[in-house]
Amino acid sequence: xxxxxxxxxxxxxxxxxxxxxxxxxxxxxxxxxxxxxxxxxxxxxxxxxxxxxxxxxxxxxxxxxxxxxxxxxxxxxxxxxxxxxxxxxxxxxxxxxxxxxxxxxxxxxxxxxxxxxxxxxxxxxxxxxxxxxxxxxxxxxxxxxxxxxxxxxxxxxxxxxxxxxxxxxxxxxxxxxxxxxxxxxxxxxxxxxxxxxxxxxxxxxxxxxxxxxxxxxxxxxxxxxxxxxxxxxxxxxxxxxxxxxxxxxxxxxxxxxxxxxxxxxxxxxxxxxxxxxxxxxxxxxxxxxxxxxxxxxxxxxxxxxxxxxxxxxxxxxxxxxxxxxxxxxxxxxxxxxxxxxxxxxxxxxxxxxxxxxxxxxxxxxxxxxxxxxxxxxxxxxxxxxxxxxxxxxxxxxxxxxxxxxxxxxx
Amino acid sequence: xxxxxxxxxxxxxxxxxxxxxxxxxxxxxxxxxxxxxxxxxxxxxxxxxxxxxxxxxxxxxxxxxxxxxxxxxxxxxxxxxxxxxxxxxxxxxxxxxxxxxxxxxxxxxxxxxxxxxxxxxxxxxxxxxxxxxxxxxxxxxxxxxxxxxxx
Numbered sequence: 001x002x003x004x005x006x007x008x009x010x011x012x013x014x015x016x017x018x019x020x021x022x023x024x025x026x027x028x029x030x031x032x033x034x035x036x037x038x039x040x041x042x043x044x045x046x047x048x049x050x051x052x053x054x055x056x057x058x059x060x061x062x063x064x065x066x067x068x069x070x071x072x073x074x075x076x077x078x079x080x081x082x083x084x085x086x087x088x089x090x091x092x093x094x095x096x097x098x099x100x101x102x103x104x105x106x107x108x109x110x111x112x113x114x115x116x117x118x119x120x121x122x123x124x125x126x127x128x129x130x131x132x133x134x135x136x137x138x139x140x141x142x143x144x145x146x147x148x149x150x151x152x153x154x155x156x157x158x159x160x161x162x163x164x165x166x167x168x169x170x171x172x173x174x175x176x177x178x179x180x181x182x183x184x185x186x187x188x189x190x191x192x193x194x195x196x197x198x199x200x201x202x203x204x205x206x207x208x209x210x211x212x213x214x215x216x217x218x219x220x221x222x223x224x225x226x227x228x229x230x231x232x233x234x235x236x237x238x239x240x241x242x243x244x245x246x247x248x249x250x251x252x253x254x255x256x257x258x259x260x261x262x263x264x265x266x267x268x269x270x271x272x273x274x275x276x277x278x279x280x281x282x283x284x285x286x287x288x289x290x291x292x293x294x295x296x297x298x299x300x301x302x303x304x305x306x307x308x309x310x311x312x313x314x315x316x317x318x319x320x321x322x323x324x325x326x327x328x329x330x331x332x333x334x335x336x337x338x339x340x341x342x343x344x345x346x347x348x349x350x351x352x353x354x355x356x357x358x359x360x361x362x363x364x365x366x367x368x369x370x371x372x373x374x375x376x377x378x379x380x381x382x383x384x385x386x387x388x389x390x391x392x393x394x395x396x397x398x399x400x401x402x403x404x405x406x407x408x409x410x
Numbered sequence: 411x412x413x414x415x416x417x418x419x420x421x422x423x424x425x426x427x428x429x430x431x432x433x434x435x436x437x438x439x440x441x442x443x444x445x446x447x448x449x450x451x452x453x454x455x456x457x458x459x460x461x462x463x464x465x466x467x468x469x470x471x472x473x474x475x476x477x478x479x480x481x482x483x484x485x486x487x488x489x490x491x492x493x494x495x496x497x498x499x500x501x502x503x504x505x506x507x508x509x510x511x512x513x514x515x516x517x518x519x520x521x522x523x524x525x526x527x528x529x530x531x532x533x534x535x536x537x538x539x540x541x542x543x544x545x546x547x548x549x550x551x552x553x554x555x556x557x558x559x560x561x
C-alpha cells in the first residue's frame with residue numbers, strides 16, 4: 001500500500017494547523033474520513049433518504065435495501081456466519097452496555113465472577129461494575145506483566161467454573177498490546193463462560209474473523225475505522241442474541257403490540273428500536289469497502305511498523321518513558337509515553353503548535369494510570385494515511401518540547 | 411499561535427517554584443476540586459479571619475498552567491478581603507473568556523491572559539479559581555470535594 005497516495009482521499013489531511021502540515025496521530029480516538037465515505041453519505045441523503053422497514057414507496061425500499069446491505073457488508077468484514085448476528089448501535093460503548101444490560105444481568109447470580117484486565121477502557125469496565133452490583137456477582141482482575149501483556153497461565157488461574165463472563169479488549173487503547181483473545185476464548189469456553197471482546201482498537205486495524213476468534217460478543221465503533229460517528233456494531237453469536245433482551249423498546253423493534261404486552265421481532269431488529277442510524281450504517285459500509293480495498297493485513301503491518309519506529313526513536317530521547325511493550329517487542333499501531341515531568345497536556349500543546357495532533361490524558365483508563373502511578377500520559381496512534389514523515393514530525397516536536405521545557409523543568 | 415504567549419516566563423517560574431504549596435490545619439476551609447476530563451486536581455485551603463484571607467495553601471497535580479495559576483492565585487489573594495478575592499476570581503474567569511477586564515488590578519495574573527487563546531487549556535487555568543469561589547461559600551472546618559463541570 002502507498003500511504004502517500006491514500007492521503008489524497010482524505011480532504012482533511014490538507015488542513016494547515018497553526019501554519020504547519022497536519023500530522024494526525026490521534027487515530028485511536030477517531031479516524032479521518034475518506035472522500036468515498038463522505039460521498040456515500042451525501043449520495044444517500046441526496047438520492048435515497050427515507051425511513052426503513054416501513055412504507056411501500058420507492059425511497060423506503062431503496063433506504064431499506066441500502067441499510068440491510070450495510071449489515072451484510074459488516075458481516076462479511078468480520079466473517080460472521082450471518083448478517084443477523086450484526087446489530088447496529090451508536091458505538092462500542094453502547095454495544096458493551098447492551099450486552100451488560102440485556103444479557104449479563106439476566107444470567108449473573110450472586111457468587112458468579114466476571115474476569116477482566118485492569119487495563120480495560122472505562123466502557124468495558126463500568127458496565128461490568130454495574131452488572132456486578134445489580135446481581136451480586138464480583139469482578140476478578142487479571143494481573144498485567146510490566147510490559148502490559150497478559151499471561152495465559154494467569155488467565156487459566158483466574159477463570160474458574162464460577163466465571164460467567166470474560167471481558168477483554170483485543171488491543172489495549174493505552175498499552176498497544178494485542179491480547180491473545182482466541183486462546184482466552186478457549187479457556188473461557190472450557191469453563192462454560194462467554195467472552196466479550198472490545199474490538200474498538202482491533203477491528204479498524206487488522207483482519208477480524210469472529211468464527212476463528214470464537215468470541216461470543218464483539219463490540220466496535222465505525223468512527224475509528226474511517227466511518228461516521230454515531231454508528232457502531234454489536235456482533236453476537238446467533239443463539240446468544242436470541243436469548244438477549246432488548247435494551248430499548250419502541251417503534252421498529254416490535255412484532256405484535258397489545259395494550260398490556262408486546263412481542264419483539266427476532267434479532268438483530270429487536271435491538272434496533274426507533275429509526276436506526278441509516279446513513280451511519282451506509283457510511284460504515286463504504287468505509288469497510290475502502291479498508292478492504294487497501295487490505296486489512298496490509299494496514300496492520302503498516303500501522304505496527306510506524307508505531308515500532310516511533311517507539312524506537314522516542315525511547316532514544318533522554319527522559320522519555322514508554323508504556324506497554326518496550327522497543328523491539330510486538331505492539332499494535334499506537335504508542336503511549338511521557339516526557340520526564342512535562343505534563344502530557346503541556347506536551348500536547350507544544351506538539352499542536354507544530355501541527356502534530358496527539359492525545360493527552362487518562363485515555364478513559366484511570367485504573368491503569370494508577371497502576372503506572374501517573375496522572376496522565378501522551379499517546380500517538382497511527383493509521384493507513386500516516387507516513388514515516390509523520391513519525392519524524394512527532395519525534396522532532398517531542399525534541400522541541402524537551403528543549404522548550406528543559407530549562408524550566410529539567 | 412505562539413507558544414511564548416502561553417508559557418510566559420512568570421508562569422514557568424510559578425510552576426517550577428510554587429508559592430504557598432502545602433497544607434493548613436483542619437480548622438481551615440478545604441476544597442478539593444477535580445477536572446474529571448483531564449485529571450487535574452487541586453486541594454485548596456483558606457484561613458479567613460475577620461473577612462480577610464489570612465492564609466492560603468494548595469496541593470495538587472496537573473499541567474504547568476493549572477499549577478502556576480494556583481500558585482499565582484494564592485499570592486494574589488493573600489491578605490485581601492474575601493469579597494475582593496471572589497471579585498478577582500470573577501475578573502480572572504472573564505479574562506479567560508476573552509472579555510475586556512481591567513488588567514491593571516490583575517497584576518502578575520496578566521501573564522495568564524494568553525491562555526484565553528488556547529481554548530483547550532482554559533479549564534486548566536480556571537481550576538484553582540473555581541476552587542476559590544467554592545471555598546468562599548463554605549464555613550471553616552468544612553471539607554468539600556467536587557468535580558468541575560464545563561469551563
